[in-house]
Amino acid sequence: MTIQKIGIIGAGQMGNGIAHVMALADYDVVLNDVSQQALDSAIESIEKNMARQVSKGKIPAEAMSTAMARITPTLALADVGATDLVIEAATERETIKQAIFDELLPHLLPHTILTSNTSSISITRLASRTDRPERFMGFHFMNPVPVMQLVELIRGIATDKETYAACHGVVERLNKTAASAEDFPAFIVNRILMPMINEAVYTLYEGVGSVQSIDLSLKLGANHPMGPLELADFIGLDTCLAIMNVLHDGLADTKYRPCPLLTKYVEAGWLGRKTQRGFYDYRGETPVPTR
Template sequence: MIKTVGIIGAGQMGCGIAHVSAAAGYKVQLYDIAADRIEAGLATINGNLARQVSSGKMSDEDRKRALSLIKGSGDINDLAQADLVIEAVTEDETVKRKIYGQVCPVMRPDAILATNTSSLSITRLASATDRPERFMGIHFMNPVPVMKLVELVRGIATEEETFKAAKEFVAHLDKTVTVAEDFPAFIVNRILLPMINEAIYTLYEGVGTVDAIDTAMKLGANHPMGPLQLADFIGLDTCLSIMQVLHDGLADSKYRPCPLLVKYVEAGWLGRKSGRGFYDYRGEVPVPTR
């Protein structure tokens, strides 16, 4: 029975998972090596909860209760009491493996370790832990408080009991589960990222401008957000790393990352989070950069 959830990484995803877990009544231990990230993360969670209060989605009482259930910490030993630990750090296998090496000795033997990876092999990540049978992918969508879907991905060694516990946990968060097999990028990103990559090729080849491409997909395919705007929202570095995982893992040239995407990442133009991507966010309104 999951009662306490540990979260590794106080970035956008980690804080979103902390938010929905606490709102559902779970005790949350949010761990990050950077104290300033924890502080900023808790402030973001508070702001997002307040927004839910003002839009009538939750009462102020519930907001206070949710906040009181979240504790931030820079000490990994504070994850010792968690029934479920979700790793939500950067999409870098080396970093993830290093974290598993630090957290596994701290965790209870019966606790479940999950990863929020959006593309990496669950089986391979599980092999870097002391509990492959109690390890799986619980992939939340961004922004976590808004998006209804969670992809559940079992590795080759994941036990049925672990899968059932994860499924119950997600249902308790009032999210919808989709089950994906352990193949590169799972379901959502396997379909979404090549579409974004193709939109970048369309820009790269001069078929349309940033504005033309995004308008075309919003009004022509009824997408709520254009693919280039969405790429900026996801982060161009994340888009590139998922395309690389698809290209390496499936060895098909159709997954080759667009050279323009590579160039933007090399320039440090990572999208909304860095102030520039396919749009420039430094002024009052976003302006296309091409």
């Protein structure tokens, strides 16, 4: 099938990043959110990020103006239904995602493919609540979307070959690389990444090292571009905790038990960069470790 019009639900960091790359790849984009402020902020972020690409010579100025004209923001979820492909990029909570799909179903075209940008939740379970489980799959972008090359494609138990092929074609048109993952908790990237971050938090919790020494050790000792605690702040500690809970609940293995210190930070509302405090305090000129 031909995909030309794409609906994106959620205008946060992931949603606006997906809209950004889709518009640059000449797709028409309908960007939805429940908040006008979130939509305004998303358009502002996309413009700023594209302008940065123009200044670095990565895209011509005319490509930016054409791409921005392809994005239509809307508060009405029904507007997303009249598209060829829907990518849900809302909060990483299953109840929220289910409610979105329930509300969207009556407005879909017969051929519309449904996908979720979930980083951990069962695709099969999300698909089972819709009227088209064969045209439903996981479409997991990495953050920040305009920079990261990988997209995880996750087939649910009912996903058909045509749906997978259509989504794979979109990834290729974006000049990104697809990795196929089976529908098990957290898929590939987060199945490996999140336990590492959780173990780094345990290392801090048990006093083995400070925030600074843990991050420095992984950057210089394992050649990681970013330390695990710095990365956790970038991802969002609430998202890290949600994924660890999905792993722990879904696989019933104690090695996935979230560190109590991670839970404590989330309870405090210290979620990382987005709240200005996490394992680092970002309120000053330079980040300062909070432990």
